[in-house]
Amino acid sequence: MKAIVINEYGSADKLKEETLPIPTLEDNQVLMELHATSINPIDWKLREGALKEGLPFEFPIILGWDAAGVVAKTGKNVSNFKEGDRVFARPATTRNGTYAEFTAVEEDLLAKIPDNIPFEEAAAVPLAGLTAWQCLVDFGGIKKGDKVLIHAGSGGVGSYAIQFAKHFGAYVATTASGKNESFVKELGADQFINYKDTDFTEVLEDFDIVVDTIGGEVQEKSFQVLKEGGKLVSIVQQPNEKLAKEKNIKAESIWLRENGEQLEEIAQLLESGEVVSKVGQTFPLTEEGVKEAHKLSETHHARGKIVINIR
DSSP, rough: OOOEEEESSSGGGGEEEEEEOOHHHHHHHEEEHHHHHHHHHHHHHHHHHHTTTTTTOOSEOOOOOEEEEEEEEEEEOOOSSSSSSSEEEEESSSSSSSSBBBBEEEEGGGGOOTTSOOOOHHHHHHHHHHHHHHIIIITOOOOOOOOESSSSSSSSSHHHHHHHHHHHOOOOEEEEGGHHHHHHHHHHHHHHEEETOOOOOGOSSEEEEESSSSSSHHHHHHHHEEEEEEEEEESSSOOOOOHHTTOOEEEOOOOOOOHHHHHHHHHHHHHHHHHHHOOEEEEEEEEEHHHHHHHHTTTOOOOOOEEEEEO
16 A cells, blocks of 8 residues: 655655555454545654654654545454445554555544545544544533633634534634634634734633643743633643642643544534534645645644545
8 A cells, every 4th residue: 555654753854655565454443445634743743753752653654643534344343334434533643644545443433424524524623623622521621601712723623622612602712813813703713812913811811711732831821811710721731730720720731532432423513514624725645745734734824624635
């Protein structure tokens, strides 16, 4: 099968096209014939070597942890999926990722793609969508009437977080650049803050939940807009424990957990149209295509998700 791999850590130029064997199946797995995948920051952070201590994989490494495609084969213990099913997943984090024509995925990580959702839109969902869901639902315990601040609302995680927060009946404020104001408002944001010319701490107060996708100074300042007993969840770095204790804030950094059941819940929202996948740009599964996709993702200025079309 065709795959885009790295054989050493470094820049996007380390991405190479190779021919590799089709994965062998374990009894609890399905073989997915991939139609699309998408780019996430974990992809290029791992490519650069920033995650090698936590994820010490042997080379070659196939990056990519979003999968959308068709079941090509099932392991003998698989009972809920059959050949030909349209499925998507956030596969387990192994060195055999999804920049490839086939991948093997555990049955409990899969969900069926609604008939009205194309593969490209499905591929955009798993990693970013599950991250947003776990920030708001699992950690945040979001409920109707909550005030939620979502940083970088035009990005992958942010765009789903806005929609999920609105689904649960929250008031949503989000930061983004001026060019993305209409984009985040279309997603449902109630209040837009242009981070380039407005300090969000001067216009927001008494929020229940902050979803931090940026870290650094933005994360530190986010404590100022939370009410006592509020919650700050970060996907980039562990929040300041001293600040959290001073304001009685529940603050944590979370690492995504793969979860087919939650993905099924998200699939129902996609099917109904309550949540939409915003695909910003697409690239082909070629050495040059994936390099360009990585470079775009590294700018931190992509709108929506960056998708790789495989077939």
